[in-house]
Amino acid sequence: MSEFTVRGKFQSRDGWQEFETTIDAENENVAEERTYTNFGSYHGVKRTEIEVEEVEA
Template structure:
């Protein structure tokens, strides 16, 4: 598995917050899905509230 760094921002009560998460995944699409799922679980967000700006492989 490769490691991907997913960065972007999400809508918070106060405004927008930036994030950057490192994820082990087989490809870029799976990394995106893991981050969306993780942020939704941790912060109670819907997918439309998360804006993924960049996914890079390390």
């Protein structure tokens, strides 16, 4: 597994909030999906309220 850095923003009560997180995953697509899952469960936002701008190894 590789370590990926995912950057983007999500819709919060106060407007758009930027984020940068590190995810262990097999490839970039899995890292992006795990980001959606983690932010959805932790912050209670839907996938349509999350914008992933960059995924890099």
